[in-house]
Structures are given as C-alpha cells and as structure tokens.
Amino acid sequence: MPYKLLRLLAALAALAIVLGLFIGGAQPYAVGLFTPPWDKVAHATVFAGFAFILHAGIGWRWGWAVLAALALGSADELQQMFLPGRQAGFDDLTADLIGAALGVLLASILKQQVRARRQARV
Numbered sequence: 001m002p003y004k005l006l007r008l009l010a011a012l013a014a015l016a017i018v019l020g021l022f023i024g025g026a027q028p029y030a031v032g033l034f035t036p037p038w039d040k041v042a043h044a045t046v047f048a049g050f051a052f053i054l055h056a057g058i059g060w061r062w063g064w065a066v067l068a069a070l071a072l073g074s075a076d077e078l079q080q081m082f083l084p085g086r087q088a089g090f091d092d093l094t095a096d097l098i099g100a101a102l103g104v105l106l107a108s109i110l111k112q113q114v115r116a117r118r119q120a121r122v
Contacts, residue, residue, distance in 0.1 A: 010057025017050045021076050031085035043092050044099030047073060051103035056111060062104040069100035 024030060034042045047069045054065035073096030077088040 007058055010053050013057065014050060014053045017046060017053070018072065021046070021072070022079060025076065025079065025086075026083055028085070040091065040095040043073075043095035044102065047096040047099035048103035048106070051100035052107045055104045056107035062108060065104050065107075066097070066100045069103070070097055073097065073100075 033039075050072065051065045051069045054060045054068055055062050060068070070093075073093050076096075077093055080086040080088045
C-alpha cells in the first residue's frame with residue numbers, strides 16, 4: 001500500500017475517533033454505556049488506538065501523539081461537564097493518558113520490528 005494512502009487512511013481513522021467521542025459521546029445512550037471499572041478500560045483502549053494511529057500511521061513523534069491524546073481527552077472531559085447524566089473526572093483523563101502511553105509504546109515497538117526486518121533483508 002502506498003505510504004501516502006496509508007497516512008490518509010490513518011488520518012481518517014483518527015478523525016473517526018474524534019467524531020465518535022464528541023458526537024457519539026453526546027448521545028443519551030452514552031450515559032452508563034460502560035460500568036466501572038470497564039469505563040476506564042474503554043477510555044484507555046480508545047486513546048491507545050488514537051495515539052497509535054498518530055504515531056505509527058501518520059508519523060507524529062511519540063510526544064506529540066501523547067500530547068494530542070491528552071488534549072483530546074481534556075476536551076472530552078470538558079464536554080462531559082455540560083452533558084446530562086455524564087460527569088467529567090481526572091480518573092478518566094488518567095486512563096486516557098495511560099492508554100495513549102501504551103499506544104505509542106506499542107507503535108514504537110512495532111516500528112522497530114519493521115525496521116529490523118527491512119534491514120535483515122538487505
């Protein structure tokens with residue numbers, strides 16, 4: 001798959017995550033969708049995917065990917081302050097940050113493995 005197409009698909013996937021958080025998260029069915037502690041697992045998983053896409057798919061440096069995930073998580077928590085039945089929390093933001101860190105860690109490991117395999121072929 002051409003590199004530019006891969007980056008475009010990654011950008012679209014990242015956009016889908018953002019839209020899912022802000023549009024899907026504002027719907028009434030989002031209230032109580034995940035019960036504790038599974039809500040934290042869901043937060044970590046979504047933000048791991050987001051940071052992974054930014055780092056591995058689009059090529060952002062790991063720090064920028066984590067910072068973008070933290071900004072998105074902060075905006076999501078801010079939005080929840082104004083939605084009926086939803087509540088913002090630093091525990092959710094912490095789960096977002098942990099997920100983002102795990103996502104860039106996984107992306108970094110996979111990128112190193114790909115580089116090593118390419119060098120082994122040469």
